[in-house]
Amino acid sequence: MTRMPRNLRRASLLFTLFLCLPSPGGAGGGRPQHEAAFLDIKVKHFEVLDETIVDALWKLARGPAPFAFGFEKVLKKRLSDPDIPDTRFILELSDKSIGEILEALCVADPRYTWSRDGVTVNIFPKDVVGDSTYLLNRKLAKFELNNATDVQNGLLAIVRQLPPPTEQIAEAQAGGGDPYPREPWTVTFENLTVRQIVNRLASRGGACGTWIFGGAQDFRAFGFFNTYLRCQELPATKSKEGR
Numbered sequence: 001m002t003r004m005p006r007n008l009r010r011a012s013l014l015f016t017l018f019l020c021l022p023s024p025g026g027a028g029g030g031r032p033q034h035e036a037a038f039l040d041i042k043v044k045h046f047e048v049l050d051e052t053i054v055d056a057l058w059k060l061a062r063g064p065a066p067f068a069f070g071f072e073k074v075l076k077k078r079l080s081d082p083d084i085p086d087t088r089f090i091l092e093l094s095d096k097s098i099g100e101i102l103e104a105l106c107v108a109d110p111r112y113t114w115s116r117d118g119v120t121v122n123i124f125p126k127d128v129v130g131d132s133t134y135l136l137n138r139k140l141a142k143f144e145l146n147n148a149t150d151v152q153n154g155l156l157a158i159v160r161q162l163p164p165p166t167e168q169i170a171e172a173q174a175g176g177g178d179p180y181p182r183e184p185w186t187v188t189f190e191n192l193t194v195r196q197i198v199n200r201l202a203s204r205g206g207a208c209g210t211w212i213f214g215g216a217q218d219f220r221a222f223g224f225f226n227t228y229l230r231c232q233e234l235p236a237t238k239s240k241e242g243r
Contacts, residue, residue: 038065038067038098038119039097039098039099039102039116040097040098040099041064041065041097041098042095042096042097043060043063043064043093043095043096043097043098043101044094044095045092045093045094046059046060046063046091046092046093046094046096046101047091047092047093048089048090048091048092048105048108049090050088050089050090051088051089052086052087052088052109053071053086053087053105053106053108053109053112053123054071054086054212056091056105056108057069057071057105057121057123060098060101060102060105061121061208061210063098065098066208067098067119067120067121067208068119068120068121068199068202068203068207068208068209068210069120069121069122069123069210070120070121070122070123070124070195070198070199070202070210070211070212070213071122071123071124071210071211071212071213072122072123072124072125072128072136072195072212072213072214073125073212073213073214073215074111074125074127075214075215075216075217075220076215076216076217077216077217077218078216078217078218079215079216079218079219081216087108087109087111089108089109091104091105091108102114102121102123105123106123110126111125111126111127112124112125112126113125113126113129117195117196117199118199119203119207120199120202120203122195122199124136124195135167135169135194135220136193136194136195136198136213137193137194137195138162138167138193138194139191139192139193139194140158140161140162140189140191140192140193140194140197141190141191142161142188142189142190143157143158143161143188143189143190143192143197144157144161144187144188145157145185145186145187145188146186147184147185147186148180148184148185148186148204149180149182149184149185150180151171151180151201151202151204151205151224152171154197154198154201154204155169155171155198155201155222158194158197158198162194168218168219168220169220169221169222170215170219170220170221170222171221171222171223171224180204180205181204185204187200198211198213198222199211201224202224205224205226206226208226209224209225209226210224210225210226211223211224211225212225
């Protein structure tokens with residue numbers, strides 16, 4: 001991850017601030033759930049009123065069973081291109097599980113699908129499924145992180161350890177995420193996609209560590225947040241991808 005020109009760094013920050021700031025309102029109660037159990041928890045009432053899938057995810061993730069998510073926007077071709085309009089929809093559900101609500105959200109905005117990786121929900125464009133050249137789908141047989149003290153250390157390590165072609169990644173921290181612990185983090189992961197590695201980088205900053213990926217094909221940026229600031233830490237989970 002090379003140093004960006006100042007104008008591109010500013011564009012990245014403004015883009016991420018606009019895209020990723022949490023919706024107004026307080027966080028929900030409870031604590032994050034272990035593994036897949038949270039997907040079966042029933043939500044008494046869930047309503048989306050002329051909002052986007054990202055708005056709905058923030059609302060759902062702050063509900064009775066807080067969880068982390070990673071969201072990948074549909075990328076436009078160039079950063080200078082007009083923004084791709086977000087689908088807005090109305091949805092009202094009663095006594096549905098979190099998993100059922102996620103399914104309904106992906107029906108309401110059919111550009112997207114979802115999967116689960118441990119206690120993180122990943123939502124990404126259907127068009128990238130099976131695309132081995134897409135950054136988040138690329139896989140590392142072995143990923144080593146040495147003495148990381150913030151999430152940018154992890155993103156730099158991804159770029160350096162991926163085989164060619166060299167990837168561009170930017171990161172902007174707009175607030176809301178728990179800081180990394182002071183103790184440097186050294187860890188090795190095997191046979192994970194970039195998506196799964198980013199999930200683990202986010203969770204290091206808090207049990208409900210959340211990230212959003214977007215921008216354009218010529219300039220991609222991550223924002224890191226936390227859906228529920230009072231989350232208790234979760235034990236380490238096994239690597240899983242898929243529902």
